Structure formats: structure tokens, C-alpha cells
Amino acid sequence: MELTPPPVRRLPLDPAPGRGDADGHRPGAPLDGARRRRAPSSGFATDRMQVEDVSIAYGRKLAVDRVSLPIRQGEVLALIGPSGCGKTTLLRSLNRLTELTSTASFKGSITLDGADITRLEPTALRRRVTMVFQQPNPFPMSVFDNIAYVLREQAARRPKRAALNRRVREVLAHAGLLDEVEHDLRHPALRLSGGQQQRLCIARALAADPEVLLLDEPCSALDPQSTQVIEDLIVKLREQVAVVIVTHNLQQAYRIADYVAFMYLGELVEYGSATQVFGAPREQRTREYVSGAFG
Template identity: 65%
Template sequence: MSRPATESHDPAGSDGDGTRGAYPPPVRRIALDRAPTVVADDPAERPLVSPSIERALRPATGRERLRIDELSIFYGDAPKPAVNAVTLPVHEGEVLALIGPSGCGKTTLLRSLNRLIELTPGARRQGRIVLDGEDIDGLEMTRLRRRVSMVFQQPNPFPMSIFDNVAYALREQSRKRPSKRDLLPRVEHALRRAGLWDEVSHDLSRPALRLSGGQQQRLCIARALAVEPEVLLMDEPCSALDPISTTVIEQLIHELRSELAIVIVTHNLQQARRVADNVAFMYLGDLIEYGPTEELFERPRAERTREYVGGTFG
């Protein structure tokens, strides 16, 4: 395999500042009282290192993969668009976080990037989305969705074995089914990239629904990675998970970033701050502000952004 196993990746080594090892407890609705025990009690988890340190060391973002151009989405007969003339670039090797209060259109925007929005009855789209210079309307739907794959809010493995969950993504729509043995290396590779291989390799035939919530979500990430996408969409991937699993997934996002572009929708400002390179703040369908994470959080230009990241509303 050309890529090194992700397990060996240990950013703690480059981190001299011991106090940074402990996250501030994430501000979350769930299980707040469990957060402080995360660090102390579970040696099996990876060391908790703020990805923002690594991010500071990285070179500027790569070439543009995806361009959202004057995108508007309307639902039904509603006069006001759910997404209003948004223009945004997505670069290779970057994590772009979409933040904003509920109903601001960030999930709608995300779902339009792989044209999943077209499953919603009555949704209409204006404007262009360009993937590597090609308008996504010109791409075959199944092809597009393999290049721009997605992880959902709820961990949603299919009711089959761990192996089959990943293999299902790999099997092309062809008449000839590749055998299990042919698929195994690619399944293993995907599970390794999602940091799940060591935990499940002893029994890949286990039903995926027996895994814990965090493992299920990483299986869903493995499934989305198996098709070798260029862009990975994540719709609040941690909102149904406990703090430990959240940390693991954030670490994973951080590791995956070098290989593909990630667009993540999150309600959790701390999470956006930890994982994102660039942040786009949306409000009532409008893109209010877009910029590098530190800048947007420390020196927001728009009044609305200042209020939102400052916790005045949202």
C-alpha cells in the first residue's frame, strides 16, 4: 500500500506544550459531565492534540477543487431562497467549515454539492458548482457522488457486515461482481484510513450495527473514503456522538485533510475552530463572512459574525 497506515501518525511528538494536550471540554449539549474524564481515563484513545498547532505549520491551501458560484437553492414556492447567491471556493488539502444558526442553509448548501438536494421534492437550484473545471450538472450523477462523497449526521451503516458496508461502496454498477478476495485490500485500505482497521480487523463479518456509535461513524467515513473521493462532505458528523468519539473523528478529519478537500457543517463553534482551515459563516441563506479560521474567530469583520462567534445569538 502506498499510503502509510494512519495509526502510526502521532502529532503528540511534535507538540512540546504539555498543557495543550488537554482540550477545553467541548461545549456540547450531551454528556458534559463526562468530558473531563476523556483525557485521564482512556489510555487507548489517541493523545489529544489541538490540530490548530499543526495547521499553523502547514503551507497555504492547495489548488481549487470545487467552486460554488452564485449558488441559490429554493424550496417549493417559498420566495426566499434557502441558500442565496453563495460563492465559495474549496481547496485541495483544506477543511472548510460551514457554520451558522439552525436553518441558515448550510446543510442545504452541503447537500447541493453532490446533488443530493435533488432528492428533496420541490428543491430548485440556480448558479453553478464546478468540480475541477467541470460543471457538476454535466457529470453523471453516480460518478459525481463517487468523487464527492458524504458522511451524515446520524451514523448510518447499512444492515450488513462491516466488510460488506465498505465493499458495497466499492462494487461498481457492473454486471461482474468482484470477489471478496479482490476487494479485501481496498476494504482494508479504507478502514485503515478511517482509523478503524485495528478495532475490527479480527472479524470483518460482524454486523456493522453491533459497533459502537463512534465506530459506526468511522465505518461510514471508511465507506465514503472507499470510493476515493476528491471531496468529502460531512454533515455534523459528531453531533450524535459522545466526546471521546468526537475527539477521535476530529483527529481523523485532521489526518485526512492532506489527501482530500473536506467540507464540514457544524453547529459546534469549538469544533470548527479546532478542525477547519477556512470558515464560512452563513445566516438566513446568505454567506456573511468567509475567511481563515483564526481571523474569522479572532477578528470577525461583519457585525453578525462577531455576535455569533461571541455567543450573542445562535
């Protein structure tokens, strides 16, 4: 085992997520080991959401401080930064999940296709902007019912059994899970492996044809193989939905993101294309973070 060069400066570290990085990256080592998995994006990105001067506080504690950025379809946007920098809070505010916390207060504006999201019905907004969480949280039902639940609840009238069957299979295939569960769709979802559970959660989030998909560290509880499957899936999805992913894992951001937003202590420090942020960061803090000097 080779020695890690002494760090330049140590700021409080993120706790290492469970089993370590997807490809065993040592903090401090350069990013060269990480291969960019994605093909270049088509370049036909369209603006879907616009975050404008958004501040979010829990009680008196400011979690997100005057952040502005665009969210585009056709590109993967990665929010990176050390723990507690507000990236998850920002992500949750995109479909108004922050409102479930009674102490949270919100300033600024977020628009979806030009419409202020606070003017939309929360349920309608959350159908268009769905979310996948850090810990896989499939419902305590069968694999089939996990998807069918969403389809049934979101349909205006109860869908026919055959249509439901077809759609569930489509969605599972879309999330790359169908081959593994096809023999037994009645299998309890909670007995799938962690990676399968997370793909089921992604499938569930895709079930209703959302326009924006929010992913909150979707791979942090998973092993490298499952991580790779999910990363491939995310890259594949980017043409159909706008994808925003929060990640601790710089390699992951490097592998899949087209655009990267680096947040630190609630502020948006730097926003730019992945090649620019990782290759030629403009800000000193970004340079230190992506070179592994801290967090």
C-alpha cells in the same frame, strides 16, 4: 459550577445537540479553552470546487441565498451558523443530493475541476464527491459488507475476493477503525458503537477514493472521545481530499478548520481563514455568533 455571564442578546438558539459539545463548552464562554488540533495546512491548497452565486429554494422558501465560495484540497472548510441557516442544504447541493427533494430548485453554478456539476452524471459526481451524514447510517450488513458493497457497486467488474479483502482492510485502517473491528469483520455494523458506526460511514465514503468529502455534522450524535478520533481523522485526510464540514460546534470548527464560512438565514455572511473569522471577524453578526452571543 460558575455562573454564565448574561448574554448580550438572545436570538433563537440551536437546540443543543444531544449530549452537549465535545468538550463541554458553555455557550457564552470564550473559545480559549479549545486548542487547535491541527497542524497548519501545507499551504499547497488547490481549488477543486467553485460555488458561484448559488441559490436554493424549497418551494417558495429560500434556503440558500446567492452564496459563492471556493472549496480547496489541502484545507478543511467549515460551514458554521445557526440551525436553518442553509449550511446543510448548501452541502447537499455539492453532490446534487438536493435533487432527491422534489420541491428543491437550484440557481447558480457549482463546478468541480472546472466542469459544471449539473452536466455530470449524478452517480459519477457522487462517487467523486461523497457524503457522511449527521446520524451514522451504516447499512444493515456486516462491517466488511458495508465497505465491500461500495467497492463492488462502483467497480466496473466484480472485484476478486482477495483484492476486495485487502482494499476493505486498507479503507478501514485509513478511517482508524481496523484495530477495533479486525477480529470480527463479520460483526453486524449496526451493533458497533455510535463513534465506530460514524467512522465506518467515513470509511465507506472514502472507499472509492473521492476527491471531495462532505461531512454533515458528523460528530453531533457522538461522545467527546469519538469526536476527537474523528476530528483527528478529518485533519489527517485534508491533504488527500477536499474536506467540507458542517458543524454547530464552534469549538470543533476552531479546532479543525483552515477556512470558515459563516452563514446566517441563507446568506454567506463571512468567509475567511479560521484565525481571521474567530480572531478578527469583519462582520458584526459573525462577531456575535462566534462570541456565543447567539445560536
